[in-house]
Amino acid sequence: MENDKKEPAAENPYKLLDLKLTPVKTWAAGIPAVMAAFGDLIEEKTLLRGTKALFKMNQAGGFDCPSCAWPDPDDERSPLGEYCENGAKALAEEATTKRVTADFFKENSVYDLAKLDDFTIGKMGRLTEPVYLPPGASHYQPISWDDAFSKIASHLNALEVPDEAAFYTSGRTSNEASFLYQLFAKEYGTNNMPDCSNMCHETSGTALRPTIGIGKGTVKLEDFYDTDVVVIVGQNPGTNAPRMMSALEKCKKNGGKIIAINPLPEAGLMGFRNPQEVSGVLGNGGKLADLYLPVKINGDMALLKAIELILLEFERKSPGAVFDHDFIAEKTVGYDAFIGQFESYNLEHLAKESGVSAALIYNAAQMLAFKKRIIICWGMGITQQPNGVDMIKEMLNILLLKGSIGKPGAGVCPVRGHSNVQGNRTMMIDEKPTDAQLDRLRDFYGFNPPRKHGYDVVRAIKAMHEGKVKVLFCMGGNFLSATPDTTYTANALRKLNLTVSVSTKLNRSHLVHGKESIILPTLSRSDIDMVNGVHQFITTENSMGVVQSSKGMLKPVSDKLINETQIVCRMAMATLGDKSVVDWKRYANNYDAVRDDIEKCIPGFENYNERVRRKEGFYLPNLARDGKFITKDFGDKAPFTLTGLPENNLDDGEYMMATTRTHDQFNTTIYGLDDRYRGIKNERRVVFMNQNDIDRAGFKAGDKVDLFNYDDGVERIAPLFIIVPYQIPEKNTVTYFPETNVLVGINNVVKESNMPASKYVKIRIKKHDPRIYERIKK
Structure with a gap:
């Protein structure tokens, strides 16, 4: 039914x-992954077009993969292809020759489309022109770009206060479009900028900023190649970041060990068959995890404390051989209180709470005890737990004990999901901007941005229900399907006066909408982006803080598509008109102009246009990577954190x-x-x-x-x-x-x-x- x-x-x-x-x-990858990747190109009727694009994806001078945020090698890149199976599938859906036209919407009502499953809806093809759903209508109908922006502007300008609008962002949005998007929202008068970080790695930033001074990871890709131990917690690299397995393979070949902690024994944690090597094609590939710990859901905290308890026993037997006391004295605070808590912990109880045997926990502690180069990675298996912030701080406690952060081959690595989700936050897509960020915008542009914190995703949904938000603009993504409590969220969306979606494909959020709805089709990463006869490029930031260029090379499926940067600029001009102090037309005409002004407003982007044109791009500053912890409450020290055990009854x-x-x-x-x-x-x-x-x-x-x-x-x-x-x-x-x-x-x-x-x-x-x-x- x-x-x-x-x-x-x-x-x-x-x-x-x-x-x-x-x-x-x-095991993961191997020939089946290659066959699956090309199978999608055939299904999308884009084998030649798509294959040509694959060899440009993640290559210098090419375009950035629209899928995950795993970094590209700084030096050599594989001539066979720097992409994984899921990256190829994402590219296939961008390069498809299937098209969703105005005639499609004329023939298919919103109600009938919504009865289809998400897989079928997503396979309809690329959106080709703006469409509008009037109040009470059953079908989307064509609308010109000018009329679409005029309608959006009329809704925004009719609101009693700017905070009745919310501006959502998906991770695929470029640095340039993200910067302009948040700039428009702030000049309009709100910090209501819920984004996909609120659903994936907000927990990571919340834990890392007060402890090491930055909400990002501290390692580079090359650190994986020359480390002693990699600990992977609550993450499945074989599916979520398949190119990570190549880095883990290099780690193993260089003598490193891998500990996998996860409720499921995922294939991508157990073994890897590299399709670019003979052993991966003809042989059995290589084993990845040296030790697998089958932790219960939310048993991670008990497991981490059990490991620390055993490390403390090792340290007492071999003083100075396990803990890095010089690092602890020079770089941290709170060590004595942290160690004191273990008088009340019992290994048998911790093992029971974790679901992992004491023997396996002992093996894990032994692998870590006398090593210094340790990397801890995690994914949403940690960040989407109710005590996820504390668990990340507990992982940091282990690294602080070992002195295993801020040095080669050691540190933290939150494995981000969407391709530019980290860059979005760097570009100030944030419902809680800092005073320093807002001051820089004020000083450069001459308007006073709002200081009141805005709504994150969960608070935005509640505000929609309460009638406090009446317009939702979504820059990419599938808001309804990504968010929690689907029925509650759908009812909230239906209360809105207007929903606007900037998209490349049809999704369920277009079908569960406000009283009016607009879909704005945009260019994809792989599309050629021509502005005034100039082939533009965008920039993104990967999981390890590298900013790089991305330049599409496929002919767009429609001449009615415009890029996200122009969408923001035209919306701003239509909404703000002569009241704006920003030269939106200048930004719409040239992405270099956007980057010129980003470098004046965001630290770390000096000589942006020059440096991003280099083959390898450039790294953003990361003091914690250099071993310097500048925190709000502890100066130049990183605090040990006291956390509690959850009651998982x-x-x-x-x-x-x-x-x-x-x-x-x-x-x-x-x-x-x-x-x-x-x-x-x-x-x-x-x-x-x-x-x-x-x-x-x-x-x-x-x-x-x-x-x-x-x-x-x-x-x-x-x-x-x-x-x-x-x-x-x-x-x-x-x-x-x-x-x-x-x-x-x-x-x-x-x-x-x-x-x-x-x-x-x-x-x-x-x-x-x-x-x-x-x-x-x-």
């Missing part, structure tokens, strides 16, 4: 496909659920219906469970079930899932998003960072009842 509602469906249809189970993989019949993506998916973009590393073919509505839990509950593999969450006394239902037995800790379950985002309560957030805690959702599982759909309608 499909979501049968009067309004367009906010979720995928409630129907099953034809699940086939295949063997779970113990579950009632009888309750399970802990974490959402994740399939291998055929990047964020909310669904490339296919398989998850081949986990052995899932042609289905997404599955719930992974431990076999003991299945037996105890009286279920069996293949049973159809409904999932429930009751946070805040609200019944949330995700109907019709199939049970799949999996190697996962007992009482833990894993499902795919966005199908189960409906279960993530709007108030289930990470402390301090206010991110959705999508990796920590308490659920109940019941046999599927066909009558459940009537309860959902109510």
Whole structure:
């Protein structure tokens, strides 16, 4: 049965496909990854066009991958291709020859499109011209660019206060467009700038800034090649950052060790077959993780404290051989209080709370004890936990004990998701700008930016519900499908006067909208961007703070597309008119002009236009990378942090659920219906469970079930899932998003960072009842 509602469906249809189970993989990449990548090019009818572009992706003088933010090598780059399977799939959807035209919208109503699944919606093709949905209309209709900007301006200028508008940003937006976007919002009068960082790595920045003085990682790519130990926590590189596996392979070849900490034994943690090497094509490839710790969901804090407890025992037996006391004395504060807490901890209890045996924890501590070059990486398995900020600070505690930060081969590495999500924040896409940032804008442009903090994603959704936000402008992304509590969020969006989406493809956020809706189609990373006869380039920042150029090379699918920079400038000119003190026309005509002024407003971008034209780009300043910790409360010291153990209690019949993506998916973009590393073919509505839990509950593999969450006394239902037995800790379950985002309560957030805690959702599982759909309608 499909979501049968009067309004367009906010979720995928409630129907099953034809699940086939295949063997779970113990390695990632290899020839299957190559075949999958080119298979998508064929499916999108763009084999020649797309293949030509692949060899320019992530190459000097080419364009930056629109997928993840893993860095490119500073020196040589593979002539066979600096891309992974998911990068190739993202490129295939940009280079596709399929087109979504005005005729398409004339033939397909919003309601009918919403009954399709996300995979089908995303495969329609590239958007080709602006379209508008009038109040009460059933179909989008063509609108000129001028009329679209005029309509947006009339809505914005009709608001009682600027804070009734919110401006969302996806990670793919360039540095230039991001800078102008936040500049427009501030000149308009609001700091309501929710962005995708609020849902992925806000937790990382919240933890890192007060402890080491910068909200970014401290390592370079080359540090992975020459380190003793890499610890990977709550991250699956085989799917989320596949090119990372090449760096891990080099680490292993150079004698480094890898510790993997994750509830699931992911293929990308276990082994790697490099498709660019003979051993990866004809042989068995290489083993990655030397030690795998199957931690329970949110058992990471207990595990980290158990490792520290054992390290302390080693240190007491061999004083000065385990802890770096010179570093601790010179660079840190709070050591004595930190060590004092371990008098109250017990290894047996910590091991039980973590779900990992004391023997395995001892092995991990032993691997770290007498090493100094240690890198700790993490992903959203950490950042989307309610105590994620504390867990990152606990990982920092280990590095501070070891003196393993601010030196070659050592440091922290939050593995970012979308390609320029870090650059967006550097460009001041932030609902909480600092006074120093605002002062620089004021001094350069001559207007006084608003000082009041704006709404992040969660607060913006609540404000929409309360009528405090009436216009939502989305620069990229799929806001509805990315956010938590899907039904609540959809109802909030429907209360808006206007929703605007800058997009390359159709997605569900275009179908669940405000009273009026506008879709503005834009150029992709791989498209040629011509402005006044000049082939423009944009810039991005990768996960390790490198700013580099990106220049498209494909002919756009439509001559009615304009770039994001011009979209912002034309919206600003239409909205602000003569009141503006910014020369928006100058920026619209030349990206060099934008970069000239970025360097005057943001530290680290001196000689921006000159340095970014270098083959390798340039690194932004990073004092923590250099071993200098300038923090607000502790001067030039990094503090040890005292954290608590969470109480992860579950009632009888309750399970802990974490959402994740399939291998055929990047964020909310669904490339296919398989998850081949986990052995899932042609289905997404599955719930992974431990076999003991299945037996105890009286279920069996293949049973159809409904999932429930009751946070805040609200019944949330995700109907019709199939049970799949999996190697996962007992009482833990894993499902795919966005199908189960409906279960993530709007108030289930990470402390301090206010991110959705999508990796920590308490659920109940019941046999599927066909009558459940009537309860959902109510």
